[in-house]
Amino acid sequence: MKLNYIFYIAFVVFSIFSIYSCAQNTHNIEELSSKNSEYYYNIGMAGLTAGNYAAAIANFKKAILKYPYYYKAYDKLALAYANVGDYKKALENIDKALHIKPDYYQAILDKAIILQAEHKTKDAIDTLNKCIKNDYCSLRPQAYYQLANIYKLKGDTKDYIKNLNLAIIYDRDFNVAKFDLARAYVDNNMCSKPDIEEKVIYLIDSEKNNIGASSMPDMLLLKAKCYMEANKFKEASKLIRKILFNEDINQHYKDKAIELSKELITLEYVNKNTENPPISYAESTKENKPKNQNKVVNNNNKEKETKNFYYYQLGVYYIKEYASDIYIKAKKLGFDTYMVKNNKAIIVFAKVPEDKKALFKKEFPFAFKIKNPQELLSLKMVHVEEAPSFYYYQLGVYYIKEYASDIYIKAKKLGFDTYMVKNNKAIIVFAKVPEDKKALFKKEFPFAFKIKNPQELLSLKRIE
Structure with a gap:
């Protein structure tokens, strides 16, 4: 009798639990039925934006359950899976989006992001080219920009700059691409070319009205660097002072401006004085000799030869390893190369004979002629061997x-x-x-x- 009573109690409890579970499931089904796919898609987007990927995945799946052809939901579900490292599911879902709508170009760009995250660089490039080579693709500027950043990560500066230019050609108001292109030119010491300098200033000035106040110091620093590379020291100095004496600019940017000002002082120091190109002492004194003066001869009674040469600056560095790299490169090419210290800056320069000038300029297009090399030659030499490669x-x-x-x-x-x-x-x-x-x-x-x-x-x- 007692045993039957226990079984009866257990049966009642189990029945109540089953009824409750059914009620909960019915409630969930009713809730799912009462909301449309757009509702769940928007919640999923909120989760994706906030970094709550579990919520994003759950709600994108609900949106797809409500409407199985919701290609946008498949696309964003793929991004959610990619953010948790599940690239297999990410690619499966993005391929579903493209199967439903092959001309959904945002999915093509997102697929390239996933492939690049999975280190499938070639596949990512091939995917972006599907948009780039399609005249109907409305996202070509973004595709070129994405492609540019892939080349940047690969360290391919030439193709990085080329694709940034193409992104801007297809969208004249692509401000992020403009700023990145300006930075690329400056970082690669290309402002020494007048046409590039003008382009960089144009790119920066055309974007400054479309950015927030927090980005303005970056603009000023970039512009100042470009002017320095173009040897326009007064213009660079004005911009640096604008940062240093502006109370609204935080200390981080002021510290950068101070470092840049040190480099500016060094460049001015190197480039001041004579306008004449540096030549050998014997050649310079030859012009002052009377026409009837005897020629200088050596022991073999042959005319003493003097060869014109020039000094070119290869860069000002604050990290010794970077200075060493450019020094070694020039040295291997057979040029007399020097690395000297001026306060905290390391200056690298080379002695270039007239007959090797073309080769030198080909290898170091950013280098510029030094007007007064004697001052640099008097500075303390830095030994490259001290810094390991x-x-x-x-x-x-x-x-x-x-x-x-x-x-x-x-x-x-x-x-x-x-x-x-x-x-x-x-x-x-x-x-x-x-x-x-x-x-x-x-x-x-x-x-x-x-x-x-x-x-x-x-x-x-x-x-x-």
Whole structure:
């Protein structure tokens, strides 16, 4: 009797639980039925924007359940999966979006982002070209911009600049591309060419009315750097002072302006005085001799030969390793090269014979002639051997901080100087690798590739 009573109680409890569960499911079905697909899509977008990817995935799936041909929901669901590192599901869903609507060009661009995040660079480029080569694609400027950034990550400056130019050609109001192009020209010392200098100033000035006050110091610094490369020191000085004496500009930018002013002082110091090109002493004194004066001869009674040459500056650096790289390159090409210290700055310059000037300018198009080399030659020489050779390698581009942190920590534990920086929504991890540790690094990270222009990445905001 007692046992039957226990079974009866258990049956009642189970029945109540079953009724409650059915009621809950019925409530969920009714709730799903009462909302349209757009409602869930908007909630999903809010979750995606806020970084709540679980909510985004759940609501995009509900939107698709309500309307199975909702290609926009498939596209954003793919991005949500990509942000949690599930690239397989991301590509599956974005392919569904493109199957439903092959001309949904936003999905093509988003697919390229996912492929690049998965380190499938060639596939990403091929995907972007589907839009670029299609005259009906309304997102060609964005496709060129995205392609430019892929080349930037590869360290291909030429194609980076080329595709930024194309993005602007197709959209004259593409302000982000304008600023990036101006920065690319300045970072690669191209403002020494008058046409490039004019273009950079135009790009900056045409964008300044479309940006917030917080971005204005960046504009002023970039413009000042361009003027310095063009040897327009007065214009550069005015812009630097504008930053230093503006109370509304924070200290971070003022510190940058102070560093730039030091470089400006060095450049002015190098370029002041005589307008005449530097030549050998024997050649300069020859013009002052009377016409009937005997020629200087050597022991073999032959006329003493003097060859014209010029001094060219290759750069002003605050990091010795960068100065060493350009010094070694010029040295290997057979030029007499010098590396001297002036306060905290390191100046690299070379002695270039007249008959090798064309070769030198081809290899170093940014170099400019020094008007008064004697002052530089009197400065203390810096020994290159003191600084070991090293390279920067990229370890990956991530959209989830935890994944970026894993690779960052691994490289750090192995003793490499490692960096984690933010570029728009992407997190880039890269490392500084000494020459003698390159084999170890490549063994541990076979997928890593050498960065040709690390200055751009080093200028980005670091993530701790």
